[in-house]
Amino acid sequence: MKPNSKILFLALAYPKIPNSSNLYTDLMEEFRDQGHEVFVVAPTVNENEVGLNEEEGIHVIRVKTLPLLNVNPIQKGIANVLLPYQYKKAIKKYFKSDSLDLIIMPTPPISLIDVASWLKKKYQSKLYLILRDIFPQNAVDLGMMKKGGMLYNFFRKKEHLLYEVADEIGCMSQGNIDYVIKHNPTVKTEKLHLLPNWQKEIPQFSDDKVALRKKYNFDDNFVIIFGGNIGLPQKLENILAVAELFQPEDKVLFFIVGQGTEKAKIEKLINEKNIQNVVIKNSLPRDDYQNIISVADCGLISLHENFTIPNIPSKSLSYFNAKIPVLAAIDVNTDYGTIIQDEVKAGVWAPSNEPNLIKEKIDLLRSNPQLCKQMGENGYHYFVNHVTPKHSYEVVKSQVKRAK
Structure with a gap:
């Protein structure tokens, strides 16, 4: 990755810094601090801030979506199916650039692979997948989806595409790597490597x-x-x-x-x-x-x-x-x-x-x-x-x- 690369991150949840933060805001801040130009596509925090905003030196494209968190499985499923169309429309409108070096996409949601694949092809970019959710199997484990059903097969195809299109895949543990290989024999194993969860250090509490x-x-x-x-x-x-x-x-x-x-x-x-x-x-x-x-x-x-x-x-x-x-x-x-x-x-x-x-x-x-x-x-x-x-x-x- 060359110095001063242009990075685009597809986020499911990206709170406003410094009011709140998560592991992905921490990582994007690190990319910013290392001298890269960082763009993030994420749902709105409030409806008044749709579009391109500058947030702590990071270009954030806020997209109005259906509720994605703390909703029932049906609502969540509909919101995730619509998400790639909403993100693609927003990117076309607000991402005015003739170059893009790296796309970073985490799971969940798996549905954003369509957007990532489109961007990769358009800009001849590298795609880095942060694998944090092995879907749809986790939905099957929780009784939210039937294995072999129409919905399962739809998302399973998306999962195969995810592993095929990604240039590199960062996994949380060796168990994750072994699981992906076992259940996806066509995946190129050289793409898979360890990327443990991370967090910015917070100073120790020193008061009473x-x-x-x-x-x-x-x-x-x-x-x-x-x-x-x-x-x-x-x-x-x-x-x-x-x-x-x-x-x-x-x-x-x-x-x-x-x-x-x-x-x-x-x-x-x-x-x-x-x-x-x-x-x-x-x-x-x-x-x-x-x-x-x-x-x-x-x-x-x-x-x-x-x-x-x-x-x-x-x-x-x-x-x-x-x-x-x-x-x-x-x-x-x-x-x-x-x-x-x-x-x-x-x-x-x-x-x-x-x-x-x-x-x-x-x-x-x-x-x-x-x-x-x-x-x-x-x-x-x-x-x-x-x-x-x-x-x-x-x-x-x-x-x-x-x-x-």
């Missing part, structure tokens, strides 16, 4: 931790925090089953921060079962959330037990950043548990549908403060040395340079 714990009524509890989407993939019903195993005198508190399609259902279950040791809060700005994490005792990962694809949740990076251990309640098909427990040595894991085993892991952590501290340090060391946006930028840069 005791006061912050008191503010959120953590008191002397062992606080297990969860932040992010509350949807089908997370299946937090499994965590409620674990919470019910603890008695009030155990002083274990589950603190959940986020939004999602299953939030109302989870809140209803908490009320119906009168579960006293689970608290749910709305989403918070990243810095505020990171401060709360810093005074928690453990960071929670929860994945649906029916997954057959290897998911690697990015939220663990916030836990690494805060130097707290990770508790992973996950399916047995992901290699995430091996990475966390055996490679990084930053936490423990148990099958997500085995509440008693998860409780054993919690009991291990809360009875071993020194172990928790060491795991937190291990996670932080891994984080700053391997998975910052600069590390990810260097991977993309080297792979694009290698691609023929």
